[in-house]
Amino acid sequence: xxxxxxxxxxxxxxxxxxxxxxxxxxxxxxxxxxxxxxxxxxxxxxxxxxxxxxxxxxxxxxxxxxxxxxxxxxxxxxxxxxxxxxxxxxxxxxxxxxxxxxxxxxxxxxxxxxxxxxxxxxxxxxxxxxxx
Amino acid sequence: xxxxxxxxxxxxxxxxxxxxxxxxxxxxxxxxxxxxxxxxxxxxxxxxxxxxxxxxxxxxxxxx
Numbered sequence: 001x002x003x004x005x006x007x008x009x010x011x012x013x014x015x016x017x018x019x020x021x022x023x024x025x026x027x028x029x030x031x032x033x034x035x036x037x038x039x040x041x042x043x044x045x046x047x048x049x050x051x052x053x054x055x056x057x058x059x060x061x062x063x064x065x066x067x068x069x070x071x072x073x074x075x076x077x078x079x080x081x082x083x084x085x086x087x088x089x090x091x092x093x094x095x096x097x098x099x100x101x102x103x104x105x106x107x108x109x110x111x112x113x114x115x116x117x118x119x120x121x122x123x124x125x126x127x128x129x130x131x132x
Numbered sequence: 133x134x135x136x137x138x139x140x141x142x143x144x145x146x147x148x149x150x151x152x153x154x155x156x157x158x159x160x161x162x163x164x165x166x167x168x169x170x171x172x173x174x175x176x177x178x179x180x181x182x183x184x185x186x187x188x189x190x191x192x193x194x195x196x
Contacts, residue, residue, distance in 0.1 A: 060152040060158050062158075065158045066161075130169075131133055131168055
């Protein structure tokens with residue numbers, strides 16, 4: 001496996017290592033804000049892992065090109081109407097069943113469905129292709 | 133739609149990765165194009181044809 005060593009990847013890995021280093025120092029030596037150190041360590045690890053993953057793929061495999069943009073647009077469009085449909089359904093439900101719902105009651109559900117619907121649709125459109 | 137990208141790519145000894153880099157797209161996009169599972173934009177079709185020294189209609193074949 002060929003690993004990319006261009007400056008984008010090195011900067012990414014450097015940032016991850018820097019965050020871990022800073023996090024360890026804060027965690028060990030500045031007790032009152034140790035949770036910030038823990039957060040930095042976790043964030044640094046996430047950066048490091050994603051940097052290593054991205055570095056193991058050729059540069060053209062991770063760029064955003066017109067096919068990816070089209071997939072995102074299609075997934076976004078379908079997610080939008082899904083969210084509108086659910087919001088409308090909750091609204092009608094609230095009116096007829098007199099649930100006295102607030103906007104914030106349905107917000108978590110709508111956000112959850114929106115995020116996961118977008119990710120699933122992106123995967124689906126990515127696999128399906130768009131040629132007739 | 134079918135394409136002759138794979139055949140023409142072999143003629144010019146280009147890998148999917150190299151062709152992708154030359155036209156500025158992901159390698160996966162070239163894979164999808166070769167399988168006939170993606171309709172490219174006119175710009176991408178033009179760029180690919182140019183790299184493969186062919187006319188667009190020689191690279192991308194639309195069947196009735």
